[in-house]
Amino acid sequence: MKSFVREVCHDFISLFYPRYCMACYEGLAKGEETICTRCMYELPRTHYHTEPANPLFRRLEGRLPLQYALSFLRFRQGGRVQRLLHNLKYYNHPEIGEMLGRVYGEELHRHYSQAFDLIIPIPLHPARLKKRGYNQSEEFARGLSKNLMVPMNPSIVERVIKTETQTRKSKLMRWQNVREVFEVKSTAAIAEKHILLADDVVTTGATIEACAQPLLQAGCASISVVSIAYSEQGKI
Ligand SMILES: [Zn+2]
Numbered sequence: 001m002k003s004f005v006r007e008v009c010h011d012f013i014s015l016f017y018p019r020y021c022m023a024c025y026e027g028l029a030k031g032e033e034t035i036c037t038r039c040m041y042e043l044p045r046t047h048y049h050t051e052p053a054n055p056l057f058r059r060l061e062g063r064l065p066l067q068y069a070l071s072f073l074r075f076r077q078g079g080r081v082q083r084l085l086h087n088l089k090y091y092n093h094p095e096i097g098e099m100l101g102r103v104y105g106e107e108l109h110r111h112y113s114q115a116f117d118l119i120i121p122i123p124l125h126p127a128r129l130k131k132r133g134y135n136q137s138e139e140f141a142r143g144l145s146k147n148l149m150v151p152m153n154p155s156i157v158e159r160v161i162k163t164e165t166q167t168r169k170s171k172l173m174r175w176q177n178v179r180e181v182f183e184v185k186s187t188a189a190i191a192e193k194h195i196l197l198a199d200d201v202v203t204t205g206a207t208i209e210a211c212a213q214p215l216l217q218a219g220c221a222s223i224s225v226v227s228i229a230y231s232e233q234g235k236i
Contacts, residue, residue, distance in 0.1 A: 101143020
């Protein structure tokens with residue numbers, strides 16, 4: 001009886017608040033959550049986890065001593081992946097990140113469950129985090145952590161804005177150099193650890209590089225990268 005009441009309530013709520021797929025905007029069937037079965041099946045997977053020297057690895061090669069470069073989906077303008085990322089980042093749908101993390105974590109589990117000690121999401125700047133209410137990369141990392149069975153810690157790295165006033169000959173020639181940097185808050189937590197850095201979408205790889213450098217300097221054993229999507233064109 002209880003489940004009957006629950007189902008009637010569910011149908012009633014769905015009538016006024018239709019649930020729809022975050023990738024194609026078609027209505028979700030019973031039992032479907034966030035992304036419809038068809039989209040889940042047709043999402044453009046990269047299969048990079050079966051190809052060690054994949055395009056993302058090659059993009060970062062030489063800039064970082066990378067162990068693995070993994071990315072779940074191919075980013076295409078106007079496609080389902082762009083819609084998912086857009087809804088995840090700008091329309092208050094953190095559940096998209098968590099779900100994609102769980103699905104990818106399941107796909108990676110067989111080959112990679114022993115490869116990493118710790119997942120670290122690329123942090124947002126605190127002001128942006130406050131405005132958005134969540135970090136989309138952290139949501140993705142949370143889902144990954146569940147099915148990959150590797151712990152996730154979002155408090156180890158912080159994103160800060162550094163303002164450096166540089167003085168030359170005269171006051172007139174003084175200028176301010178503002179740049180965003182990543183700082184490792186706990187060196188002990190990453191020492192000798194195989195780290196998996198999680199990002200939402202990788203384009204040029206500059207953010208990954210900036211976040212990985214202080215971790216390497218602080219003494220982690222290795223750095224790998226995982227993202228929801230990768231844009232081979234280097235733009236989104
Ligand atoms: Zn769909």
